[in-house]
Amino acid sequence: MSEVRLVDPANPPSRRAPLAWATGAAIPWLVLALGQLIWFVVDHRLLWLHAVAAVTTVVGAVLGVVVVPLWRYRVHRWAISPHAVYTRTGWLVQERRIAPISRVQTVDSYRGPVDRLFGLANVSVTTASSAGAVHIVALDQTVADQIVAQLTDIAALGVHDAT
Template sequence: MDVPTSKLADPAWRPSRKAPLLWASGIVILWLVLIVAQALLALARPGIGWPLAAAAVATVVLAPLHIIGVPWWRYRVHRWEITGEAVHTRQGWLVQEHRIAPISRVQTVDTTRGPIDRLLGLATVTVTTASSAGAVTIPALDLDVAERTVRELTDIAAQTRGDAT
């Protein structure tokens, strides 16, 4: 039995150069909540010294690694591309996922901007398809790139025959 040996080509485009800053800010918020919880616990229960000290040491070691390492790695992995035939993304951190959605299956194209996205001038494009796997997302695009991508994708989908089901 012959096994196909062709490799799926990686999508061509990366998210915005500001994407790591967006992802790091979300991680910082998570760590700040944990640090506040540790401080409140230390104030409320001063008798449990060594477990709190161990948690503080772990926080001091792990937080910077997480804040710097994860966004950098995500930026190295995340890719996206839109062609006349499909929307192709590669995302993930530990588990990487390739998604290819044929243009004929596109139902809606949306843009989402959270508060930090707006502050950084970023947006996420979500392409909803007739797929049980769910929507395809293209995160952390510069706003002008996201708007251009939505227009382009809408134009391509409008010219493509298919019932998007």
């Protein structure tokens, strides 16, 4: 049996990933700010409570829209070898996943509305594992297509059944 060497994933998401993540995070914060504005227009009582809510929203929005996407970009990495798919994800809680190619069952790509807006795609590698699929997120569409093709080719060459 050949020795499998652990690889520290080195490939980052697309350079557009932080902007896409920031855009996705900004939407709920804008809805919350709009709700607070309507609340202020309708009810002028308890101005201190309006101020606390506004400050909390601004701080949360700055963290969620500026800090978290940049931090995620620094942490998220992926790699593919002939033996496994490696990912490192998270921002506050970080997770490293290794999925052996022999366990790969399906390889899918998916794109949400914000992904499409920025020309990004995500790859989901489903394995015979109770931990769930391995996700490689925020890739350029062409890179995601290449990964799907590469993983499909590698998995097809395997002699072991993934079940």
